Amino acid sequence: MTALDNLFTKVRSENRAALIAYIPAGFPSQAGCQRVIAAFIAGGVDAIEIGFPYSDPVMDGPTIQAAAVTSLENGTGAAEVFQALATASAQVPAVVMTYWNPIEKYGVKEFSAAIAANGGSGVITPDLTIEESQGWISATDNSAINPIYVVAPSTSDARLAQVTAKCSGFVYVASVMGVTGARTSVSTGAADLVARVRKTTSLPVAVGLGVSTREQAKGVAAYADGVIVGSAFIKALQDAPDEETGLAAVTELARELAKGVREGR
Amino acid sequence: MTTEPQIGVSQILGHFGPYGGRFVPEALIGALEELEEAHRTSQLDPEFRAELAELHRTYSGRPSIITEAKRFAEHAGGARIILKREDLNHTGSHKINNVLGQALLTKRMGKKRIIAETGAGQHGVASATAAALMGLECVVYMGEEDTKRQALNVARMKLLGAEVVPVTSGSRTLKDAINEAMRDWVTNVETTHYLLGTVAGPHPFPTMVRDFHKIIGEETREQVIALTGRLPDVVMACVGGGSNAIGIFHRFISDPSVRLIGLEAGGDGVETGRHAATISGGSPGVLHGTRSYVLQDANGQTVESHSISAGLDYPGVGPEHAYLHDIGRAEYRAITDEQAMHAFALLCKTEGIIPAIETAHALAGALQVGNELGKDAIIVINLSGRGDKDVNTAADYFGIPLG
Numbered sequence: 052m053t054a055l056d057n058l059f060t061k062v063r064s065e066n067r068a069a070l071i072a073y074i075p076a077g078f079p080s081q082a083g084c085q086r087v088i089a090a091f092i093a094g095g096v097d098a099i100e101i102g103f104p105y106s107d108p109v110m111d112g113p114t115i116q117a118a119a120v121t122s123l124e125n126g127t128g129a130a131e132v133f134q135a136l137a138t139a140s141a142q143v144p145a146v147v148m149t150y151w152n153p154i155e156k157y158g159v160k161e162f163s164a165a166i167a168a169n170g171g172s173g174v175i176t177p178d179l180t181i182e183e184s185q186g187w188i189s190a191t192d193n194s195a196i197n198p199i200y201v202v203a204p205s206t207s208d209a210r211l212a213q214v215t216a217k218c219s220g221f222v223y224v225a226s227v228m229g230v231t232g233a234r235t236s237v238s239t240g241a242a243d244l245v246a247r248v249r250k251t252t253s254l255p256v257a258v259g260l261g262v263s264t265r266e267q268a269k270g271v272a273a274y275a276d277g278v279i280v281g282s283a284f285i286k287a288l289q290d291a292p293d294e295e296t297g298l299a300a301v302t303e304l305a306r307e308l309a310k311g312v313r314e315g316r
Numbered sequence: 317m318t319t320e321p322q323i324g325v326s327q328i329l330g331h332f333g334p335y336g337g338r339f340v341p342e343a344l345i346g347a348l349e350e351l352e353e354a355h356r357t358s359q360l361d362p363e364f365r366a367e368l369a370e371l372h373r374t375y376s377g378r379p380s381i382i383t384e385a386k387r388f389a390e391h392a393g394g395a396r397i398i399l400k401r402e403d404l405n406h407t408g409s410h411k412i413n414n415v416l417g418q419a420l421l422t423k424r425m426g427k428k429r430i431i432a433e434t435g436a437g438q439h440g441v442a443s444a445t446a447a448a449l450m451g452l453e454c455v456v457y458m459g460e461e462d463t464k465r466q467a468l469n470v471a472r473m474k475l476l477g478a479e480v481v482p483v484t485s486g487s488r489t490l491k492d493a494i495n496e497a498m499r500d501w502v503t504n505v506e507t508t509h510y511l512l513g514t515v516a517g518p519h520p521f522p523t524m525v526r527d528f529h530k531i532i533g534e535e536t537r538e539q540v541i542a543l544t545g546r547l548p549d550v551v552m553a554c555v556g557g558g559s560n561a562i563g564i565f566h567r568f569i570s571d572p573s574v575r576l577i578g579l580e581a582g583g584d585g586v587e588t589g590r591h592a593a594t595i596s597g598g599s600p601g602v603l604h605g606t607r608s609y610v611l612q613d614a615n616g617q618t619v620e621s622h623s624i625s626a627g628l629d630y631p632g633v634g635p636e637h638a639y640l641h642d643i644g645r646a647e648y649r650a651i652t653d654e655q656a657m658h659a660f661a662l663l664c665k666t667e668g669i670i671p672a673i674e675t676a677h678a679l680a681g682a683l684q685v686g687n688e689l690g691k692d693a694i695i696v697i698n699l700s701g702r703g704d705k706d707v708n709t710a711a712d713y714f715g716i717p718l719g
Contacts, residue, residue: 106617107491107603109498110341116485128615151339152602156616178605180338180345182329203343205505210345228343229503 053197054144055172055220058098059255059276068272068312070095071257072305073148073281075102076135077127078118079288079297087288088139090298094305097312099139100175100279103132103149110150110177110201112232114282117289129157133169140170146199146220148175154187163190173197173220181217188217201225204240208247215252221277222248226260232282234261242274265311272315280308330519333642335635338518340498340605347505352520354421359527364420371416372531375449376406378413379535382543382696387666388679392686395693396544399669400536400564402700409672409701410532410560411442411513417528419446422509429453429508433497435462435490435556436627436674437469438701439513444478446511454478457496459489462626469705487620490556490630494604514557515634518605522634529563536696537567544694550575550685553698554677555648556592556628558637560700569645578637579681581623581674582650592621593650594633595641608635624653624709627674627701655680657713660703672701673709 062069072091078084091099104122108115132147139145147166154162154176166174173196179187181200191198197220202211205228215222226241227234245256257277262268263286268278284301291297330336338348358364372378380401389397402410422430430452434440440456447454456473460482463470473480486492494517501510515522515529533551540548551568553561555578568574583591591597594609601610603618611619611631621631640646651659660676662683663669671679678697686695703710711718 106486107495109495109604110502112499120486123617152610152612152618153616155602155607156612156614177341178339178602180340180342183337183339183607201342203341205343205346207346210342214342225341225343228505230499 053172053195053220054140055098055146055197058144059221062097062276066316068275068315069097069257069277070268070305070309070312071098071100071277071279072096072284073100073102073279074284075104075115075118075122076132077104077122077125078285079121079294080125081131083294084135085138086298087301088135090301091305092142094302095309096143096305098144098146100146100148101132101135101139103147103153105150105153108150110230112230112282114285114289115231118285129153133165136166136171137169140172144172146171146173146175146197148177151176151179159186160190160193163194163196166196167194171196173199175199175201175223177201181214184217199223202244202248204228204244211248212251215248215254218252218254221255221257222252223279224248224256224258224275226258229260231260241271245274265307268308268311269314272312278308278312330523332636332639335607335638336519336522337607338605339602339607340518341502343502344505344518348518348520350425351421354425355520355524358421358424364424368417368420376412376416377404378531380404382536382539384543385667388663389686391662391666392683392695393689394691395686395689395695397682397686398540398543398548398694398696399699400532400696402532402560402698403671403702407442407445408704409438409442410529410563410698411439412445413531413563414513414525414528414559415439415442415446415511418509418511419450419452422452422511423450425509427507427509429504430511431455431457431497431500431508432511432513433457433490433493434513435493435629436625436672437462437466437473437705438627438672440478440480441469441472441476443511443513444473444476447478448476455500456480457483457493457500459483459487459493461488462490465626465709466705490626491618498604514559515562515636516557516604516606516608516632522606522636525559526562526566526636529559530566532560532563532698533565533567536564540694540696546694547571547574548694548696549689550577550693550695552577552579552678552681552685552695554579554628554674554700555633555637556581556630556674557632558634560698562634562636564698565646576640576646577681577685578646578648579677580648580650581625581628581677582652583622585652586650590622591650592623592629592631594631595637595648596650598631600638603632606635608638609633624656624713625673625677627672628677649681651677651680659683660710661714669699670703671699672703673706675700
């Protein structure tokens, strides 16, 4: 059982959803990322996703693309990702979200082992298909961490069953067809997709893409086990006149969202 | 001569040895499966094949001719140099072969909108052309840097009714245009077909695009045998993503006496790090949905490529080329900007043919290989595109004042 597995057991017993916050390692700086993690904790997030910035993020909208560029300019590599992961996982369950090539370049077994060694619970791989996952599944089994896959509204029922069978920790539901980024509304399709996912698995289901407000978090928490927020936090940091103001805004947003995930049921 | 070639390359689940496959968001799996099925059934459908053959004959002008380049050959050790004239196709390059095939598949799948990426503009122009012909909406993503280098092609696409979106992210070249096209596709996949222009990307693209271009090699093999009485010693082509190269190579893979040589863009020289020679200077990795050779750093971040040729300026390469390289069936060499521009000028002055700068890399390779093999050798070059689009770049390079 990973810390993430235990978290979902706990929030289920509290009849609420978990709040999962995303920040790329090295953003807005290496030290700044450590402070963002502290701001997340102060605001009451339940789990943290550390992003491995990547040069070709095809699943990400302009906000996270810009953060990835900044992070890469700050010299972020695997070492910095693992350092941020260790900081986060010392306080709450933490996972890494990364496109596949950085894992392959680092070494599949070695990457999985490093996640475990730094206290990480799992890895979200948005562009790894189950067909290409053989080595990854055995590596994550050996390291006793959660391989977490992303499913989309276009995923067929048959395919959902195949993907969730490979998943552990939780199933990441992309709420809309599209890239990451804050949206004015969360697609109603997300609830349908969560219902379809639940027919294939008893794993917790967390919804991401487009959640940025307490009201949206409340709406998603009505039917999901976890609410994932990324771009809204990054935008708060990007829009702030200085880092102190940005960090205060992150904590405030986290507090609001933490209320939201407790109001859904 | 009429027997089908043995396919020398594994295609199980779109893999070529350890290369190929699918590394994409789950959101795209349904569309890729639909495309794979449409491609598979269309290949077995006589009506589809007849419709495509008719377009080749009456619209793009196939079969393209071969031209023996005797005066150019004097500079290539006296070897016989034969040019496969894909530059004479409608829209001026080999790209039309793939575009017409995929546009027909788009209609077969009931989709009304195509998106495409382009570097030099050749694939964008070909896509805009096919969209106009078949009444499809067309959006072309092009790196902002490339829209400047290839302003004429931007105007051509607009005249043909396409929307051209300049891409300002990343290195603002072909790689980033593909990222932006994939983001569009993830968002609009129900109505939109991504008309990828090369033999890279997730399965089925490398196989499907190869299948639409293999006619180049099939025609060439018959034409060269008719002209010379035998198989050529060498078949050469430039390699960016690698579509024109795989198109002319494929029919010859099962002819072991024929050397296949791909010429990559060496930019300032592979040793300088400023190049786009992915096989010569890269390492295995995943980019744009497929495993192949990639220009990357120690963290698996894609490294920016450099080439005078916008169409070769790409840090990836098709997975089938990676496999042909690893098993030793094809060789890959890097040609610098300077070597390519020398060959470009030479073909202009010896044969009265202005090649695309992409193609000039293959011509430079032929000068090397011709001198290595001597005058009994027969070398075939895929003259993949014409150079009208490159006149500004070439004039600038050679110091020819414009206007």
